[in-house]
Amino acid sequence: MSASRALLSSPHGVASRTFTRAAPARLAAPSIPFARSGALRARSAILSSPAATVPVTSAEPKRRISHSVSDSAPLAKPAVLVAEKLGEAGLEVLRQFADVECAYGMSPAELLAKVAQFDALIVRSGTKVTRGVLEAGRGRLRVVGRAGVGIDNVDLQAATEAGCLVVNAPTANTVAAAEHGIALLACMARNVSQADAALKAGKWQRAKYVGVSLVGKTLAIMGFGKVGSEVARRAKGLGMHVIAHDPYAPADKARAIGAELVSFEEAIAKADFISLHMPLTPATSKVFNDESFGKMKTGVRIVNVARGGVIDEDALVRALDSGKVAQAALDVFTVEPPAKDSKLVLHENVTVTPHLGASTVEAQEGVAIEIAEAVGGALRGELAATAVNAPMVPAEVMSELAPYVSLAEKLGRLAVQLVAGESGIKGVKVVYTSARDPDDLDTRLLRAMVTKGIVEPVSSTFVNLVNADYTAKQRGLRIAEERVSHDNAAAEAPLESIQVRLSHVQSRFAGAISDGGDIVVVGRVKYGVPHLTVVGPYEVDVSLEGNLILCRQVDQPGMIGKVGNILGERNVNVSFMSVGRTSRGKQAIMAIGVDEEPDKKTLEKIGAIPAVEEFVFLEL
Numbered sequence: 070m071s072a073s074r075a076l077l078s079s080p081h082g083v084a085s086r087t088f089t090r091a092a093p094a095r096l097a098a099p100s101i102p103f104a105r106s107g108a109l110r111a112r113s114a115i116l117s118s119p120a121a122t123v124p125v126t127s128a129e130p131k132r133r134i135s136h137s138v139s140d141s142a143p144l145a146k147p148a149v150l151v152a153e154k155l156g157e158a159g160l161e162v163l164r165q166f167a168d169v170e171c172a173y174g175m176s177p178a179e180l181l182a183k184v185a186q187f188d189a190l191i192v193r194s195g196t197k198v199t200r201g202v203l204e205a206g207r208g209r210l211r212v213v214g215r216a217g218v219g220i221d222n223v224d225l226q227a228a229t230e231a232g233c234l235v236v237n238a239p240t241a242n243t244v245a246a247a248e249h250g251i252a253l254l255a256c257m258a259r260n261v262s263q264a265d266a267a268l269k270a271g272k273w274q275r276a277k278y279v280g281v282s283l284v285g286k287t288l289a290i291m292g293f294g295k296v297g298s299e300v301a302r303r304a305k306g307l308g309m310h311v312i313a314h315d316p317y318a319p320a321d322k323a324r325a326i327g328a329e330l331v332s333f334e335e336a337i338a339k340a341d342f343i344s345l346h347m348p349l350t351p352a353t354s355k356v357f358n359d360e361s362f363g364k365m366k367t368g369v370r371i372v373n374v375a376r377g378g379v380i381d382e383d384a385l386v387r388a389l390d391s392g393k394v395a396q397a398a399l400d401v402f403t404v405e406p407p408a409k410d411s412k413l414v415l416h417e418n419v420t421v422t423p424h425l426g427a428s429t430v431e432a433q434e435g436v437a438i439e440i441a442e443a444v445g446g447a448l449r450g451e452l453a454a455t456a457v458n459a460p461m462v463p464a465e466v467m468s469e470l471a472p473y474v475s476l477a478e479k480l481g482r483l484a485v486q487l488v489a490g491e492s493g494i495k496g497v498k499v500v501y502t503s504a505r506d507p508d509d510l511d512t513r514l515l516r517a518m519v520t521k522g523i524v525e526p527v528s529s530t531f532v533n534l535v536n537a538d539y540t541a542k543q544r545g546l547r548i549a550e551e552r553v554s555h556d557n558a559a560a561e562a563p564l565e566s567i568q569v570r571l572s573h574v575q576s577r578f579a580g581a582i583s584d585g586g587d588i589v590v591v592g593r594v595k596y597g598v599p600h601l602t603v604v605g606p607y608e609v610d611v612s613l614e615g616n617l618i619l620c621r622q623v624d625q626p627g628m629i630g631k632v633g634n635i636l637g638e639r640n641v642n643v644s645f646m647s648v649g650r651t652s653r654g655k656q657a658i659m660a661i662g663v664d665e666e667p668d669k670k671t672l673e674k675i676g677a678i679p680a681v682e683e684f685v686f687l688e689l
């Protein structure tokens with residue numbers, strides 16, 4: 070049996086059965102059951118790490134990466150460069166297996182000059198691990214450890230190209246960030262930093278610094294993930310009314326904490342205080358801008374311990390000057406450190422801290438240990454649950470399976486980008502249609518890819534084969550699977566189609582909602598390329614490459630030409646176009662593959678065509 074066939078083998082042995090997998094309670098190295106001989110080889114290949122250059126056999130107790138040293142040769146200790154302050158407890162862990170050099174405050178040139186002498190580099194948010202750094206380290210540098218959550222300072226693509234594994238420490242600083250959010254909230258409301266500065270300057274100004282109370286006020290938490298939900302818990306304890314906006318969070322998780330999930334518009338309109346906890350993604354970049362500030366209550370107060378880039382900082386200065394926003398408390402900035410003459414930082418109604426969210430003794434100890442262990446494990450070639458750029462499957466297994474793996478991820482990405490509103494994702498169902506023997510369909514890898522597609526575009530979590538089920542469980546995503554037999558015994562392809570269904574969820578594109586009220590997308594592989602074949606009730610056929618515009622319109626002649634012309638005029642190259650309709654003369658949808666993202670004006674022009682009822686731009 071081929072490696073890819075082995076990957077699809079199943080222990081279940083029953084066709085057309087429905088089963089819901091409960092994700093494992095504890096994270097463990099995955100055990101993938103295989104029914105046939107040859108499977109073990111495939112299994113060990115799947116589990117070997119990204120930089121794997123030596124395929125290993127299942128008999129080996131530990132898996133290794135990129136070591137050319139034979140087992141009998143004495144192994145030199147790896148060298149680890151720690152470029153930013155790391156907790157002593159983590160340094161102790163590192164020293165047990167590595168020669169450790171701490172070189173804090175290096176200039177970019179110093180880092181470039183040094184990095185080639187090390188097997189691993191550990192950083193926090195203050196060091197830019199650029200393509201140049203990764204190229205300078207090529208040949209020796211195998212692991213970059215980010216002692217914290219956000220990896221926006223690491224060039225992931227360059228790391229992957231250099232065969233360098235990037236690991237992070239995503240959980241140990243959650244509580245610290247939440248506590249800092251609460252600290253800023255209270256400080257801001259009571260003018261603590263302004264009053265402190267005044268008193269130290271000899272001014273006793275009790276009347277000037279009358280604050281506002283928190284109890285009974287409405288706090289909107291934007292981004293109900295790890296940090297946001299901890300802030301919610303604490304704010305409830307302060308007697309605040311907590312609402313939250315997170316289109317991808319499960320409503321029952323919010324309910325359990327006593328927070329109500331609402332739409333973006335409702336959250337910002339109702340809030341007295343707004344606390345930001347979403348990751349910086351293309352969708353959240355500058356989402357707090359003139360328009361959104363305009364919709365807030367006059368006198369709203371804003372806290373940001375997420376990433377500076379989610380706020381248009383010039384617009385915030387304008388809103389502070391006009392009094393629309395009464396106060397802001399900021400731990401993070403678009404550029405760090407911000408300019409010394411930054412109007413925002415110097416604004417009298419703004420409280421600032423220099424990216425201190427994760428900076429508690431306890432969090433730094435936790436993060437340091439978490440990253441030291443992750444780096445140690447990665448250097449030994451063990452599986453890294455917190456690997457950020459680990460590919461799911463090594464090359465030899467990918468040959469036949471690659472398009473299905475990509476299809477599963479892209480359907481997940483597509484489905485999650487269609488989600489809108491306040492209800493959150495209640496459940497995910499993946500339906501595989503296959504002509505293969507039921508024993509030959511283990512869907513673990515495909516399920517992991519769907520999870521990756523759903524989670525990564527909207528969070529700071531990175532999903533790989535090791536952590537997929539754990540991540541889904543942690544986020545409250547219940548992923549049910551169904552396998553449907555396809556009656557085509559001669560079919561060579563492992564799968565006919567994959568359907569991803571998000572149950573009872575609101576959508577940015579009503580055309581993606583099926584009869585049952587679910588967002589439904591279906592795809593299949595054609596000529597080795599993943600294609601989208603169904604959206605909601607509509608059949609389409611568009612290759613899943615580049616980006617996609619979905620457009621719902623009244624079924625009438627000339628629509629393709631109109632939309633095509635608008636895109637052509639703006640130099641947007643159309644790679645694919647397909648129209649699907651439920652019945653003649655009623656409604657149709659157009660799926661248009663485009664190489665580049667059309668600008669706002671172009672999209673508005675498409676929306677202005679009278680027969681167009683709705684449209685959405687999706688990144689694949």
Ligand SMILES: NC(=O)C1=CN([C@@H]2O[C@H](COP(=O)(O)OP(=O)(O)OC[C@H]3O[C@@H](n4cnc5c(N)ncnc54)[C@H](O)[C@@H]3O)[C@@H](O)[C@H]2O)C=CC1
Binds near residue numbers: 243292346349353424
């Ligand atoms: N200031 C500091 O020192 C620290 C900052 N952070 C930052 O805090 C942020 C949150 O971190 P975690 O909670 O660990 O991440 P997380 O991934 O657990 O949570 C992020 C949440 O935001 C939601 N989200 C995504 N797009 C959204 C949108 N458009 N609108 C509303 N919600 C959206 C996601 O569904 C997810 O639930 C990250 O940006 C992280 O880098 C984290 C730790 C320390």
Ligand SMILES: O=C(O)C(=O)COP(=O)(O)O
Binds near residue numbers: 216425
């Ligand atoms: O973990 C994160 O995302 C943070 O923002 C913390 O950054 P730091 O490690 O304190 O430089």
